[in-house]
Amino acid sequence: QVQLQESGPGLVKPSETLSLTCAVSDYFITSGYYWGWVRQPPGKGLEWIGSIYHSRTTFYNPSLKSRVTILVDVSQNQFSLKLNSVGAADTAVYYCARLGGSIVGGSYFDHWGQGILVTVSS
Amino acid sequence: QSALTQPPSASGSPGQSVTISCTGSSSDIGAYNYVSWYQQYPGKAPELLIYEVNKRPSGVSDRFSGSKSANTASLTVSRLRAEDEADYYCSSYAGSYDLIFGGGTKLTVL
Numbered sequence: 001q002v003q004l005q006e007s008g009p010g011l012v013k014p015s016e017t018l019s020l021t022c023a024v025s026d027y028f029i030t031s032g033y034y035w036g037w038v039r040q041p042p043g044k045g046l047e048w049i050g051s052i053y054h055s056r057t058t059f060y061n062p063s064l065k066s067r068v069t070i071l072v073d074v075s076q077n078q079f080s081l082k083l084n085s086v087g088a089a090d091t092a093v094y095y096c097a098r099l100g101g102s103i104v105g106g107s108y109f110d111h112w113g114q115g116i117l118v119t120v121s122s
Numbered sequence: 123q124s125a126l127t128q129p130p131s132a133s134g135s136p137g138q139s140v141t142i143s144c145t146g147s148s149s150d151i152g153a154y155n156y157v158s159w160y161q162q163y164p165g166k167a168p169e170l171l172i173y174e175v176n177k178r179p180s181g182v183s184d185r186f187s188g189s190k191s192a193n194t195a196s197l198t199v200s201r202l203r204a205e206d207e208a209d210y211y212c213s214s215y216a217g218s219y220d221l222i223f224g225g226g227t228k229l230t231v232l
Contacts (some may be wrong), residue, residue, distance in 0.1 A: 026143075029220055030215060031136075038185065044225075045125070045211060045223055045225045045226045046160075046168065046211055046213075046222065046226070047223065047225040048213075048220075048221040048222070051219075059219035059220075061220070061221075062220065095168075100173065101156065101173070101174070101215075103156065103215065104219065105219040106221075107154075107156035107158065107173070107174070107215045107221070108156070108158035108173040108213065109160070109168070109170060109173070109213075110170050110173070110179060111157070112167040112168060112169070113167065114166075115167050116165055116177075
């Protein structure tokens with residue numbers, strides 16, 4: 001059973017860069033599937049941020065694309081998220097997840113991390 | 123890229139059936155059979171209930187079923203139980219490698 005665990009700072013200052021890592025265990029990232037990030041502002045709905053394959057192919061939410069970078073480190077079996085120029089609207093619980101599906105990029109999230117709350121505040 | 127539309131709330135009594143709708147457009151739900159549904163308890167990560175419109179992952183109760191008609195997808199919870207009280211989110215592939223979610227529906231078991 002694949003497991004995912006997010007880690008990173010819980011507090012980021014406005015205009016700085018949010019950086020998170022997702023460690024994957026009990027499954028090798030290089031074995032397949034896309035891996036992605038989803039966020040959820042407090043009391044609100046879910047928003048897909050972007051996804052990556054072990055070959056480093058990436059897909060991003062068009063509304064966040066200019067500020068997002070997702071990277072993969074196969075040697076550490078983990079992938080990461082960087083979101084720059086953050087503001088209060090980026091305060092959210094950030095989840096990493098594995099994507100399933102028969103289409104390129106995946107179409108659903110079948111395994112999720114527990115989530116990490118990141119607050120943007122000075 | 124617009125979010126899918128879900129009713130903010132739904133409710134039903136134990137033993138009854140409840141259906142939650144998810145309305146999109148001809149560019150997402152209407153164009154692809156890639157609708158998924160998630161259940162989320164407070165403070166917990168979402169869990170996959172339905173994928174590709176009507177498929178259930180191993181371990182998900184057959185009380186949960188999905189369907190689609192034109193630009194609207196639906197999740198039906200049959201034989202309602204107290205443990206079904208949670209938030210439910212729909213999602214759809216929207217083309218160009220884009221994934222969108224609905225705003226969520228809070229299901230209350232009366």
